[in-house]
Amino acid sequence: MSEAKTYSGGCQCGRVRYDVRLDLTQPVISCNCSMCGRAGTLLTFVPEAAFTLRSGGEALTDYQFNKHVIHHLFCSVCGIKSFARGTGRDGGAQVAINVRCLDEVDVDKLNVHKFDGRHR
Ligand SMILES: [Zn+2]
Known part of the structure; x- marks a missing residue:
């Protein structure tokens, strides 16, 4: 059963702001690729329509x-990567949300799964 809720998030300086509907009882991804490994992003993926x-x-x-x-x-002002855009396995537009950039989310309470992006 989905426990999707609407969250607000964005960058540090406040220029970039978004709303996203997602279920944070589901695992989020900690990836070790050359990008995420440096930035420490925690990711979850949603269809474009939820963003x-x-x-x-x-x-x-x-x-x-x-x-x-x-x-x-x-964000070209504060440098924070609060989301990314891509294409899902089904070919549909997808948005990768950096869960660390959501308001009022305690990242220590999330179920984090490690993903070996470095070797993909
Ligand atoms: Zn900013």
């Missing part, structure tokens, strides 16, 4: 590496 960018689109810088399938978006 609404409220502000800050003009402040985002798009960085791509490796296979260039993911748009790693970060």
Whole structure:
């Protein structure tokens, strides 16, 4: 059973703000790839329809590496990567949420699964 709720999140300086509907009783991903491993992001993935960018689109810088399938978006002012855009296995648009950037979420209470992104 889904316990999806609506959360608000964004970057540190407040330019980038979004709302997202997701279920935080489900595991979140700690990835060790060259990007996440450095930044310490905790990720969860939602379909595009569950995500609404409220502000800050003009402040985002798009960085791509490796296979260039993911748009790693970060705030050009404060540098925080609060979400990324990509394509899911089903071919639909997906948004990767950095759970650390959600308001009022205690990341120590989340169920964290390790993902070996470095060797994919
Ligand atoms: Zn910012």
